[in-house]
Amino acid sequence: MQTYRIARAAQLLGVSDDTVRRWIDQRLLPVTDAVPAEIPGDALAARAITLATEATDAGDALSSARNRFVGIVTRVQIEGLMAQVDIQSGPHRVVSLMSAEAAQELQLEVGSLATASVKATQVVVEVPKG
DSSP states (O other): OOEEEHHHHHHHHTSOHHHHHHHHHTTSSOOOSSSSOEEEHHHHHHHHHHHHHHHHHTOOOOOSOOOEEEEEEEEEEEETTEEEEEEEETTEEEEEEEEHHHHHHTTOOTTOEEEEEOOOSOOOOOOOOO
């Protein structure tokens, strides 16, 4: 089974190393007996699912979309009829192109909480070599 060091686990979850250490202390994440301690991949995956569920439970809308990224708006660029909205969701940057009217109706501005829902017919999956 793959294991992850604390710094890498924090990066994958989009939190700080200190947060991961607190979760270990609170027994929310198990660690191996190795030195330095590592987090089992399955436990890290379960924690990521829990975090994603907690983030999406905050809303009051129901949706069939499963690829949802809750995050903070980091950029809104409106030019003419179109707008580009950037959302930072943990380590993921999601960019949406929409009508300027839609961006204005949603009152999107830097610092707004937003959820990007992605619907795609093709998704590429990569794994590290080795």
